[in-house]
Amino acid sequence: MQTRYTSRAMKTIILYTDTPQVGGAELQMFLLAKFLDKTKFKPILVCSNYSALDKWCENFEKENIKVVRLNVKSKHDPKHYFGLKKAIKESAADVLHLHIWNPASCRYALMLAKSVKIPTVITEHDPFELSYLKTLFKNRYLRAISKIIAVSEENAKILKKLYPLQKSKIDFIHNGIDIDWWQSQILRFTEEDEHEIKIHLFGGEKDTIFITTIAELHERKGINFLIDAFAKIAPKFPQAKLIIVGGGGEKDALEKQIDKLKLRGRALLLGRQKEIPKILKCSSVFVLPSKREAFGYVLLEAMVTHLPIVASRVGGISEVVEDKATGLLVEPENAESFAKALSSLLKDPEKRLQMAENGFKRVTEKFSAKVMAKKYEKLYEKSASIE
Numbered sequence: 001m002q003t004r005y006t007s008r009a010m011k012t013i014i015l016y017t018d019t020p021q022v023g024g025a026e027l028q029m030f031l032l033a034k035f036l037d038k039t040k041f042k043p044i045l046v047c048s049n050y051s052a053l054d055k056w057c058e059n060f061e062k063e064n065i066k067v068v069r070l071n072v073k074s075k076h077d078p079k080h081y082f083g084l085k086k087a088i089k090e091s092a093a094d095v096l097h098l099h100i101w102n103p104a105s106c107r108y109a110l111m112l113a114k115s116v117k118i119p120t121v122i123t124e125h126d127p128f129e130l131s132y133l134k135t136l137f138k139n140r141y142l143r144a145i146s147k148i149i150a151v152s153e154e155n156a157k158i159l160k161k162l163y164p165l166q167k168s169k170i171d172f173i174h175n176g177i178d179i180d181w182w183q184s185q186i187l188r189f190t191e192e193d194e195h196e197i198k199i200h201l202f203g204g205e206k207d208t209i210f211i212t213t214i215a216e217l218h219e220r221k222g223i224n225f226l227i228d229a230f231a232k233i234a235p236k237f238p239q240a241k242l243i244i245v246g247g248g249g250e251k252d253a254l255e256k257q258i259d260k261l262k263l264r265g266r267a268l269l270l271g272r273q274k275e276i277p278k279i280l281k282c283s284s285v286f287v288l289p290s291k292r293e294a295f296g297y298v299l300l301e302a303m304v305t306h307l308p309i310v311a312s313r314v315g316g317i318s319e320v321v322e323d324k325a326t327g328l329l330v331e332p333e334n335a336e337s338f339a340k341a342l343s344s345l346l347k348d349p350e351k352r353l354q355m356a357e358n359g360f361k362r363v364t365e366k367f368s369a370k371v372m373a374k375k376y377e378k379l380y381e382k383s384a385s386i387e
Helices: 024-035 051-062 079-091 107-113 132-142 153-162 164-169 179-187 191-201 223-233 251-260 276-281 297-304 335-346 349-366 369-384
Strands: 011-016 041-048 066-070 095-100 120-124 147-150 170-172 209-214 240-245 267-271 285-288 309-312 327-330
Touching: 011 024, 011 079, 011 369, 024 041, 024 051, 024 095, 024 297, 024 369, 041 051, 041 079, 051 066, 066 079, 079 107, 095 107, 095 369, 107 120, 107 132, 120 369, 132 164, 147 153, 147 164, 147 369, 153 164, 153 170, 164 170, 179 276, 179 297, 191 276, 209 223, 209 276, 209 335, 223 240, 223 251, 223 335, 240 276, 251 267, 276 297, 285 297, 285 335, 297 309, 297 349, 309 335, 327 335, 335 349
Parallel strands: 011 041, 011 095, 041 066, 095 120, 120 147, 147 170, 209 240, 209 285, 240 267, 285 309, 309 327
Antiparallel strands: none
8 A cells, every 4th residue: 555755744643433432442542642742743533423422532632632523323324434534634644543442343444544545553452253244344444454453462363363364464552551640549549538438338447358340240251250259258258348340231140149149248239430549549459350351451550559460361461460470360260260369369468469569560661551652653653654
């Protein structure tokens, strides 16, 4: 594919998505835009006009990043094609960066990439196998893509298996976290905050050990295995409570499981919560029992809050958590393994402290949003260079 020559020092990057809601992929888009070197790059967000995206778009605008909203009815609306094409032309964009939040998303943008005279890169945030026809469609249009980025090395391997003809284009860049923002939240944490969370929200005491998970209540997150694991260790650790934060379709089933195991009062389903930094600050151990996980961004949040981790050895998790150094990795869907790992941490405060310190060091050195942005900057420079 031919790229347009540009002699400008400043390169305009269009960040595009057709997502109807804000999730992990959209957070990464914001952090990328926020931390790009604004003396070299001018990011522009192009997205749909759904009301669910309003606050997200406002965050971009607060960072003085231009936002273009497309008047579309759904991701199937062909106005995506024409609206994005117009945005590329009017901004004289140098690079088009598509964020694939679902493997079948951004179809009109992929079609457009074949005809625009600028390089197109994509980030696949959560790759998995599509139907035969959808795979044929995607393979056809991936030929016009300059670079395909996964958010973990494991996901890059998955993409190479799904799209073997594109192997040479596939690489990975880990997600990043806004270290400064999280540290500012921790510094603002008060004794009143601790009392409010531990006593009133968690229903415990100041010295209660809180085992916390934050996840969508979906079958793929494996929360039922965590509850089973907690039931196994609860009698040995009467001072421990299980805190489950998140909403989703599995809530009723998990409530019934808690009742059946007689864990009412010991295992709490708190629903969706806003004060995540405070919740993590009041926790003792963080657990992510996922059956499938593209990256596990919440692990970065736990590590930057100085928490040891117990997590499934799946997807990109093993690239985030260093087994036996920053946490313990166990086989997914195995309550016995989770129970054993949790028990080893609960009875060893020094191990928890050491893993927490190791985790904080690891996340600040390897997974900051600034590091992520620098890697994308190099990708943009290379993609927009003269061929």
